Ligand code: G
Ligand code: G
Ligand code: MN
């Protein structure tokens with residue numbers, strides 16, 4: 001189909017976009033971070049979302065070039081916001097399996113930080129549990145990434161085959177509670193138990209915890225009451241383009 005033939009040209013045609021969704025401090029309600037999410041503005045078919053882009057990119061062997069574009073663009077954008085006087089925030093970037101297991105990841109990230117002059121302190125990389133099957137390789141990659149000074153978060157936490165014994169040995173900083181546990185949180189005592197357990201686990205392991213998919217003030221209140229300090233979701237903002245993000249969501253202090 002058209003997506004297959006057009007995707008390899010998408011970068012040079014400057015059709016890829018990043019949208020940005022805020023991470024909010026649930027106590028102060030301030031934006032403390034942002035997640036970059038890739039979109040493809042196809043000239044004929046309109047906006048294409050990652051669930052359609054990523055599998056095709058993997059098949060075509062384009063995932064590395066797209067992934068590298070995402071890291072570079074996200075870091076450039078974050079540096080630009082800082083230069084324009086906005087309160088510095090941490091930029092999160094999702095990694096694909098191929099990116100995370102590639103030998104080039106660490107040098108790529110290092111190169112981007114060097115080129116963009118973004119402090120590694122303002123970059124966070126999101127991995128999922130499913131990428132961590134090779135435990136020794138995972139530990140080695142995470143250590144090398146963290147030695148650059150950036151943060152690592154475990155995305156969609158609780159949905160993978162959560163091997164807690166391995167989590168113990170992974171140098172990660174953040175657990176992101178998957179949005180599937182938040183959706184029915186108020187009606188479903190099982191989801192409540194899971195969410196409370198992840199919050200306690202994170203606290204005991206000295207990890208930050210972020211709740212995803214916060215859509216209602218009831219979600220917000222529950223999480224705040226149970227000491228989840230950071231959240232993301234449509235209640236605050238859906239992912240938006242950089243202009244909307246900076247004008248409507250972020251602010252100059
Ligand atoms: O908003 P949304 O449709 O963007 O995201 C759908 C899924 O795609 C999520 O699981 C998200 O983590 C993933 N995703 C979004 N942007 C990227 C990206 O730049 N790289 C990778 N590998 N995954 C992404
Ligand atoms: O896998 P990852 O957590 O990166 O996925 C992020 C995805 O979740 C993106 O597709 C994003 O658009 C979507 N998303 C973000 N906030 C909400 C929310 O509050 N509700 C729902 N249903 N989806 C959300
Ligand atoms: Mn994510």
Ligand code: NA
Pocket residue numbers: 155156176178179212
């Ligand atoms: Na997620």
